[in-house]
Amino acid sequence: MRAVRVLSAALLTLGLSAAPAAADSTPSPEASAGSGGPTRAGTSFRTATEVEQGQTATARASTGDYLYWSFPADAGQRPTVRATVKLPESHASETWQVDVYDGLRRRQACQYGAQTRTAGPGTTGVELACVLRTVRAWSEPWANDPLPGTYYVRLTALELSADDLGQPVDAELRVESKEMGGAAAVDGSLSEPLVPGVASRPEEESDDSSSAVLAGLEPEDGWTSGWWSDRWIWTAVGGALAALAGVFGYRLTRGPGRPRHVPPGV
């Protein structure tokens, strides 16, 4: 009986400590690895430069350019897009904006973050940010929810004076994401991530750069299958705790039980 009690106490502690630990959201592990990002940006959806999450992409560009990058985001992630633009020394007032589109080129809403900012004359730069909604594994076709797949970022000056057209600027982009854990887990899943051109992609697995694809990057560990979430842990721990509580309740009301001297089966 003592052994049971010790075991149950141990299980209880383990369960209680494991559940919140698993539910904790952990930031992207490669947040520190910043070097090696691409040094240019595309000029359209079709030519968008691919960036991994956690990489810093830079680009020398001109005011008035439309700069495009794309990055992969998987279910359970909440990507944050940060863009910095270094402006030339003298310029008139300029409004810059960062827009995020999903793999179907649908504009994605930012939960918060300064998506649009106006740089007055004399300011040296603008910093823009966009925190997307959590990427779900599945949504109804009529919904605009973020789904796993490619995301496009467009950085551009929304309003500018003709004198500033073509002025050299330096742009920097960084995408990081927060793992939202099982709170965002859903049951369904897409057969293929929302990657443009996924159906017409050549079968081969080769990373041959000679054949062009619309979007080729995948998350570090590949796309998730969608069946795992920390809900399994929560539910299992809950079940175990319920069983222990059941045993405890049983022991409270069972009473002394059969007398010792009576053999079983009588």
Place this chain on the structure above:
Amino acid sequence: MIRRTRPVAGAIALLAALTAGIAFPAGAAAGEPTGQDAPKVDLVLDVSGSMRAKDIDGQSRMAAAKQAFNEVLDATPEEVQLGIRTLGADYAGDDRKEGCKDTAQLYPVGPLDRTEAKTAVATLVPTGWTPIGPALLKAADDLDGGDGSKRIVLISDGEDTCAPLDPCEVAREIAAKGIGLTIDTLGLVPNAKLSRQLSCIAEATGGTYTSVEHQDELTDRVNELVDRAAEPVVTPVATEGAGSCEKAPVLTSGLYTDREEFGQQRWYRVELLAGQELRASVSVAADRAVRPDYGVLMRAVTVHGREIVRGEATGNGRTDVVSTGLRHPEPERDDDDSDKPAAETVCLGVTTSFSADAGVKTTPGLPLELTVDVVDGPDDASDVASFGLGRGWWLLGALVVTGFLAGLVWGWLSRWRVAVWRTN
């Protein structure tokens, strides 16, 4: 003995599975790489009289351009076919008509012979007019043929002097030919008017405009543009949508381009099997001056006219494109007992709400890019939660309380049974 063989059998099974897993993609890798032609770049250099001005790092614009060209020629990737065209290099007279025809191919587009190209550049002397429009038309002809990416890099220090042929219109017409050509422009020490004209040319073809005041900027930028041309890009297929679904072209998975005039509807059709999902996205580019409020609507409609799903987007301000997309999973059909897979035709209709001021040309239409992907359908969610599992402290609390109550009842029941047994 049995205990010992089991892990071995398991290992063999695992090994077999792994081998199969490895072997399968290798077998599937038989597809041939798509042969794309070499990318072509035509550098169009303004050699008009104004290039004599000495305002780029103390040297003349012409000298800066020559030096930049030399460096670019050295750095050009092997696979790029580079050509050089001049404008205003030969005719020094005052006759506008003659001056505006003055554009010549200095070095033909083809495999690059660096020394030859450099020698040709060295001979240039700033001379005549600035016929940007005619030069662009000729440059487009230079690049004709092949399905690789095509790029014109226009370097000019003065606006076009050959009105009424608007170089911006010319650029749009070139883009409308559907040969997938991009024009990037660089302005040497530009004024506001030149900036506007060159940026208009660039935007008409989805290119970029840069103003240059230093020689190294020029070199860097041209180098970057040439490199960009060398990057492999998916080339879209030109298609022509119809005014109604019945006459619409049938599209399969791929990337398409089309032109859509203001107020026009474009229809396309996609065949879907039961259990497949259609993903379509469209982006309509504003390649001319449009009013600052605009939108695009794409609808998926059955052949009978019932709307299934729509994607819409609106925006305001300066923009290059407005885009939207939609998904439509075709449900599995259980009652279908024939072997023939049931197909549904989905009509995709695209409309835009771009508008332009009077005087802006409406033809050719705005460039439209369409992606179509037909993939397997999704596994629908039966529950918002993952497999109906729960999470959170309330769940734990509820389970513990329920378990405890169940234990109490069970204990009480067993006590009662013991009591009954004792009394008997």
